[in-house]
Amino acid sequence: MNERSVVGKPLPRVDGKAKLTGKAKFTTDVVLPGMLHAKLLRSPLPHAKIRSIDTSKAEKLPGVVAVITGKDTWGIRYGFVDTPNYPAEERPIAEDKVRFIGETVAAVAAIDPDTAEDALDLIEVDYDPLPPVFDPVEAMKDGAPQIHGEITRTTSCAWEDWGVARKSHSYTPVNNVAARVLVTYGDVEKGFAEADYVREDRSRSPGTSHMAMEPHTMVASWDPFEQKLDVWMNHMAYELKRYWLHKTLDIPITKIRIHKTYVGGAFGGKAPCYDYEVICGFLARKLCKPIKIELTREEVFSSCRNSHRFDINIKTGVKKDGTIVAQHVSVIVDAGAYKCSAPVAMFLSHAMCDPCIDRKNVRHEGVAVYTNKNFNFARRGHGAPQMRLAADCQYDQICEDLGLDPVEFLLKNLRKKGDVCPNGDRLDSYGLPEAIKKSAEAIGWKEKRGKQRDKNRGVGIGINGMFSGSGYWPFACTAIVRLNHDGTITLIEGDCEFGQGADTAYSQIAAECLGLSLEDVTLISSDSELCPMNYSNFLSGGLFVGGGAVYNAAMNLREKILRVASEVMRAKPEDIELKNRAAFLKSNPKRSYTFTELMRYHIQKHLGDPLIGYGYKKAVPEIEFYPSLSKGTGRFTDAYGFTASTAEVEVDRETGRVRVLKIVVADDCGFEINTAAIKGQMVSQAVQGMGDALFEEIMDDEGRVLNPNLVDYEVPRAFDIPEIEVIDCSDYEPKGPFGGKEAGECARAAVISAVVNAIYDATGVRVMRIPVTPERMFNALKAQGK
Amino acid sequence: MKDFEYFSASSLQEACSLISQYKDVGKVLAGGQSLITLLRQKLISPTCLIDIKGLKELDYIEFDKKSGLRIGALTTHRAIEKSPLIQEKYNVLSEMEKSVASVQTRNWGTIGGNLCSADPIGDPAPSLIALGAKLKLVSAKGERIVALEEFFTDYFTTIIEPDEILAEIQMPPPAPNTAVEYMKFSTIEAGIKIVSTSVAITVEAGSDVCKDAKIVMSAVAPIPLVTKKAAEMLKGKKLTDDVIEEAAKMAASETDPTSDVHASAEYRKEIVKVLVKRAIKKAFEKAKKA
Amino acid sequence: MLIQEKFTVKAPIQQVWRFIINPELIGNCVPGCEKIEAIDERTYTATVKAGVGPIKVRFKITTSLTQIDEPKHIHMEAKGADLGMAGSFTQASDVYLREVSASETEVAYSSNVTVTGRIALFGDRIMRAQAKKIGEEFIQALKEKIEGHKET
C-alpha cells in the first residue's frame, strides 16, 4: 500500500456526470404526487407581543389547504446548543411574541406557491409593539427591553439524551445575556507585568451570509399507514436534522427517513435545525400530503442563519523581541433573537487560536447577548475568522510599533510540532511554520513588505488553525464496505455531499485501501435509512472522522480478504497484496485469486459470510463527553488543519477602493486525498475571504435587513478574482485517513487577515473593522490625513 | 406573481392600438429584464402585458453620415455592444454596454426597455445624453421627438404617455474633435453603481481649449443629472489639471445624492469629484486625438 | 430609517403650533394626502397616495398624538397599511418648535420610519430617496401654507 494509485490524485469527481448534465437531484428538484406548497408569514416587527392572529380570510382563499400558527406548535423547542445549562429556546412558529423581523408567525399550505403567497397577505396579525433593542451593549444595560422570559425545556435536552447526567433546568436570562465563556490559563497579570510592550485594539466583524447557491428547501411526505415521515432536505449531517425532527414532532427516530439529495452549498448555514423544517414535517403529517417549502433568497438573508457579529477587544503583551507573554481577549457576540450556536462561536474563537500561537498566559472572556435581530450560526470557520482579524491585525501593528517583521514575529511565537495545547490536544501534525515561510516567499515578502507604499501597494499575512471535528454529541461516524459479486465494492456511509467532495474522497479512500480503482466503488451515501450512524461533515470533521470511518471500514474488509486469501493461498497475510479486484502473492504475482473467487470460497466455507467490512471513528477517542463551552477545558479535537495566507493589494487613495492583486494560500490539510478538490477548497476560501475583507456585510436598519438580495449584497464574481496561488504545505497527520485532516474551513480566516494587513502596508492606515469598503477606506484615509 | 392577460403585438401599429386600448391597466413588455422581477415581487400587478419584444421593425442599428445614428428601441444591449458600426463610430456606447448587467440580460433586454424603466442607476442614459440622443415616441395618434435629456422626470418615471411607445433612439453624427467617455464606480466590478458619469468634450482643433462639454451623472439624483455649471465653466478654457479639478468639484456640488446600503450621500459626492475628473481628463486626451 | 430635518418658518410660534396641531391643516401639507378624518381629539386617519414610478400604493394611516407639550413638542405615532396589501409602515415622530424671534419659528422634526412588506423589497436606495422627497415637499407646503396664511 505504499504506492498510492487512487488517493493523492486529482481524480474527476464521482458526482460529476450527474452535476454536469442536470441529472443531479437537489431538494428543490423533488416533486411528489399531490404535493402542496407552503409559505411562511414573517414578522414585520422586531419585538412585539402577538395579541391575536386572524387566519379566516386566508383559509377561505381557493386553493389554500391549511393555515397554522404558533398555537398549533406551542411548546415545541429546539436549538443547536441544547445543554443542561443552556436549554434550547428556538421555536418553529412564534407563540405569544416575536423577537426579530423575519420570525415566522404563521404558515400556509396551498396547491401552488403563488396561492400560498397570496394567502399570506390575508392573514391579519394584531401586534402590540414592544421596545426593541439592537445593540448588544445597550441590551446588557439595566432597564433594557428583555427579549426572553423564562426559558423552559419541555422535553429532555439533547445532551441529556446523549448521556450527560445533569437535567436541563429552566432559567431566565438576565440583562439579555445568552451565554458566557471564560477560559484562562497561566497567570495573565504576571504575564502583562513582564511584558515590555502592551497594546490594546478593537476589531469588528459583521454578519455575513453563507450565500449557498441553493436556497433552503425541504420536502416532507407523511405515510399515515406506516406513520412514517420521508424527508428531502438541505442539510450537512442528517443525524442532526433527524434528531430534531424526531424531537420536535415526536416521531420515533427510525420513522423518519432523510433521503439523499445533493445539497447546493452549505458553508455551515445548513447544519442547524430550522423553523421551516419543523413546519414542513408538521404540515405533512397534519395534512397527510407531501409538502414543499422553498425559501426565497430574501428569506435566506433575513430569516436564516448568518455569520456571527463579533466585537473583540484584544490586549497583548510582548517582550522587546516580539515574544508574546500574555493576552486578554474580550468578545461580545451579538447573538440576535435566539442563541443558536453563539456559545460555541465564542468558545471556538479561543479554541482555534491555541494551536497556532503560544500565548503563554491567556484570559479569553466572552458574552453572547440577545438582541432583536436575526440570529446566527457557523460560517466557514465559526468564530475563528472574527478572532483572527483581531489577533493577526494586532500582531501586525505590534510589529510596526516595535520595528519587527510580522513573518519573523509569527515564526517566533508558533507552537512546535508535538506540542500539547493547554486543553490537552496534541499537535501531531503541524505544517504552519512551513506554510508561513512559503506563503511569504510566494508573495515576495522580503522585496515588497513596507517598500511599496509610494505605489499604494502592500502585502500582508494572516494565519489560522482549524479543528478536524470535535466532541459535539457523539460526533462519530460509521461506514460499511460490502464486497460485491464481481469484486467491486459498495461503500455505505452517511456523509452529505454539499459540494465539498465527500462522495469522491471517500470513494477514493475505500478504493485505495483495497487496491481498487475509483470506478470499482458504488456509493450509497447520505440516506438516514440506508447508511449507518453518521455525525460528521460539519465542524470540519468530514474527512478526518467520516473519511476515517471509511478508511477503517475498508481496512477491515481488507483484513478479511487477506485472511481468506491467506487461507486459500496458504500464505501469510503480509505476503499478499490486493490489486485489480484480486489478491496475489507479492513474491509471485502470477499466483492470484480474484475477489470474486475469494468471496465465493468464503461464503461456502464460512457460514455464508460474504465479506463485509465495517469501521467507525470518533472525533476525539479519549474523551467521553464534551469540552466545556463555558470554561474551555477538556480535549477538543484530534487534529488541526493550518493555513498561512499572504495577499498583495493596491489602494486607490482617491476613492478608497481596494484591489486585491494576489492571494497566496499555503495550507496544511494533511495528506491530500483529492488534490483537485483541495485546490478547489483553497481557491474557494481565498475568494470568500476576499469578499469578507472588502465588501460582504448584512446591513440592517432597526433589525430590518437592508440588502437581502444578490444585487445589494455583493459577493465576488468572475471578474473580481485576483491571481490565486495555492501551496501544499501538508504535514502527515498520523491519526487521519492516509494522513489527511481538515481542509474546508481554515483558510478563509487567514485570507481575511492577510488582505486587511496588506491594506495597512499599502497605506499606513489601520482598519480593523471589516468589510473595508471603498467608503470605509476613504474615510479612514481622510481621518488619518493620508 | 398575479395572473395577467398577454398580448403579443405583431406590428408597431398593432402595438399602438393595443396599448391605447389597455393603457390604464396594461404594461408594455420590451425585454422584461426588470419588469418580470417587479411582477414576481408583486410590486406591480397589471391586468395585461403587451409584449412588443418580437417587433423586428424596431430592431435595427442604422447610420447615415448626415442624420447620424438610429437605434430601434427593441435592439438588444448585446447587439449594440457587438455592433461593428457602433464600435467604430460611437465606441463609448459599446464600452458602456459592457457594464450593463450581465451577458444574459444584455442578450434579452432592450435599449428601449432600459430607458423606459428609468432606473437612475441605469448605464445607458448618461452616455446617450452626452451623445445628444433624441427619442422618437409613437402612439396611435402620431409621433413626437423628445430629447433624452428631457425624458426622465423622477425615479422610474418618464414623460412617456400611457399610450405611447418608445420607437427609436437617434443620435447626431459624431462631432469632430470630440470624445465621449463613460466611467462607473462600484464596489465589485459588476456591482451596483455607486456613481457613474459620461463626459463629452469637444476641443478647439489642435489646441487644449475646450469648445464644448457635457457632463452627465447617474446614481446621484432621481434622474440622470446633466450638470449645468460644471460643463459651462469648462467652455473656452484650457483644460489644465486645475480647471478640470474645479469642474469636477462643481459637478459634485450640483448633485443631490441619497445614502443607501452601498454608499452615503457624502461619499457619493466625493466619488463624483474623482470620477468626473478622471472622465474629463480621458475624454480630453481622446478629443485632442480625434 | 431615521429622518431628521430642521427649518424655519416666518411666523410666530403660536401660529405654527396651531397649524401643526390641526390634522386638517397639517394633513394638507402631506404630499398625496387624499382625505383626513378625526377620530377623536388626538387621533385621526388619513389616506395617502404614494409610489415610485409604476409602483403605486395607497396607505390608510392612523396617527395618534401621544404627547403634547404646548407649544413646543408633539410626539406622534402613526401606522399605515397599503390598501393593496403591498406593505405597511410604522412611524414615530417628534416635532419640536423653538421661537427664533417674535415672527420666526424653528421647526425640528425627527421621524423614525419602518417599512415592511413587499414594498420594502424595492430597496433601501429608493425608500430613502422617496422619504427625502416627501419630506422636502412637505416642508415646502408647510412653509407656504403658514407663511401664506399669515399674509391673508
Next chain:
Amino acid sequence: MNGSKKTINVKVNGESYELSIKPKMTLLQLLRNELGLTGTKQACMDNSCGACTVIVNKMAVKACSVLAMQVNGKEVTSVEGLASRDGKLTPLQEAFLEHSAFQCGFCTPGKLMSSTAMLEEMSDPTEEDVRRDMEGNLCRCTGYVQYLAAIMAVVRQRKEGSK
C-alpha cells in the same frame, strides 16, 4: 378571462412541444414544472445570479426573467440538451469534469449554458473576455479559478484542433 391559458409551440432540447400555459409562467417554470427539466436552477428570483441560464435561439438568457410566452416559436436548450443521449459529454462538460470546475453543482448548469453560448459566439476569446462574459454567473463554491481554466482549456483545444 384574465390569466386564461394560451398555447405556445416551442422546441426544447430538440423536441417540439405544444403547450397550454398561463401567461404568467416564466421560462424557468416551463422547463422545471411543465417539462420536468429540473437541471435549470432557481437561486435568486431577481435576475442576478445566472443559475437559471438557458440558451434561446443561440443566446444565453436567464430563464427566470423571460416569460414562457416569449419563447413561442423559438428553440430552447437547457443543460439536459448538451450531452448526447447515449452519454457523450460535450468538450466543455469534459473540461469541467477534468478541471474539477464545480463543487456543489447548483450553479453549474447555468455556467455550462453561458459558456456554451459564449464559445459559440466567440471563436477565440481571451481570458479577460471569458471572465467578463461570465460575470452573470454567480458561484459561491469554486472561487471561479478552476472553471475559468476549464473554459480556457476548451478554447485552446479548439485552436489546436483547427490548426
